[in-house]
Each structure stands twice: as C-alpha cells, then as structure tokens.
Amino acid sequence: MLEKDITEALKQALKSGQKVKVSVIRMLISEIKNKKIADRVKELDDQKVIGLVQKMVRQHKESIEQFRQGRREDLVTKETAELAVLDEYLPEQIPEEEIARIISGSIERTGAVSSKDMGRVMSDVMGLIQGRADGKVISRMVKERLT
Incomplete structure (x- = not known):
C-alpha cells in the first residue's frame, strides 16, 4: 500500500540524512492524516493518497510559477527539489x-x-x-x- 511505502521512505530518508525528502514526506504524511480525520477513516486507499500527492504537486507547480514571476530563484530551486520528491509517489504519466x-x-x-x-x-x-x-x-x- 502506498501509505506504508511513504512511511518506509521517511525512515530511509531520516537514516540517510536527506533533509528535503524528510521535509516533503512529513508534509505528505500530515496531509494523509488530515484526510483520514476529515473522512473519518483508519486507512486511505491508494487512489486517495495519489489524489493528495497530485494536489500537493499542483500547489508546488503554482508556487514555482509565482516565485519565477517574483524572480526568487532560490525558492524556485527549493520548490523544484520538493516537487521531484512528490513525483516519486505518482503513477507513471500517460503520454x-x-x-x-x-x-x-x-x-x-x-x-x-x-x-x-x-x-x-x-x-x-x-x-x-x-x-x-x-x-x-x-x-x-x-x-x-x-x-
């Protein structure tokens, strides 16, 4: 299940000292927990988790666009790195x-x-x-x- 994979990835990222990945995965886990509370369920199916990841990807893409318009390349770089981590949890995109x-x-x-x-x-x-x-x-x- 995708949720368990995400939790396992957090452990691995913590062990290897990947700060950006740890930060992004923690945000994702937080979103998952909030969704569970909102839906009053114990587990989310993979489709709902993917939906949350897609929502976060959209937010990051919008942020990147805004930061580019504001000429904040430092923040563009940060958001792009975070986006790359989120992309790992999306299914392969159809051409x-x-x-x-x-x-x-x-x-x-x-x-x-x-x-x-x-x-x-x-x-x-x-x-x-x-x-x-x-x-x-x-x-x-x-x-x-x-x-």
Whole structure:
C-alpha cells in the first residue's frame, strides 16, 4: 500500500540524512492524516493518497510559477527539489499520444459531437485514466477535439 511505502521512505530518508525528502514526506504524511480525520477513516486507499500527492504537486507547480514571476530563484530551486520528491509517489504519466487515443475512444462511446458533450467525455476519460495524467491537459485535448 502506498501509505506504508511513504512511511518506509521517511525512515530511509531520516537514516540517510536527506533533509528535503524528510521535509516533503512529513508534509505528505500530515496531509494523509488530515484526510483520514476529515473522512473519518483508519486507512486511505491508494487512489486517495495519489489524489493528495497530485494536489500537493499542483500547489508546488503554482508556487514555482509565482516565485519565477517574483524572480526568487532560490525558492524556485527549493520548490523544484520538493516537487521531484512528490513525483516519486505518482503513477507513471500517460503520454499525450495515448491520451489522444483514449479521448477518441471515449468520444465514440459517448457519441459526443460538440463542446456541450465535454462533461460526458471528461468523466469517461478520467475514469479510464485515474490519475495518470493531468486533468488540465486532458481538458485542453478534449476541447480541441470537440470544437
């Protein structure tokens, strides 16, 4: 289970003295605990943990963009290092060619013909991809196909 892997990675990072990794994993474990409390459950399934990691990745990417605009290269470097640690816990991302193929199949299955049908296509595609691609990329590609 992913949650146990994360806890084990924290132990290894502590032993090897990887300060950035320890910091990021502790933040992730904190997010997991908060989610457990909010959902009133003892364990989170891997999909929910991946969802939390994706949320943290989005936050880091937004921070990197803001720091670049503010010309804070020191913070960009820090956030990029933290982002690399989080990426270790995401499933391998699907290439855009594969996403395009999945979108084409979904459009055929749902009978979508215009941008009004985007919601049906998106829900079908997201169900198939399950966190292995960025929702913004999928949304952009579906829009391009339906307009």
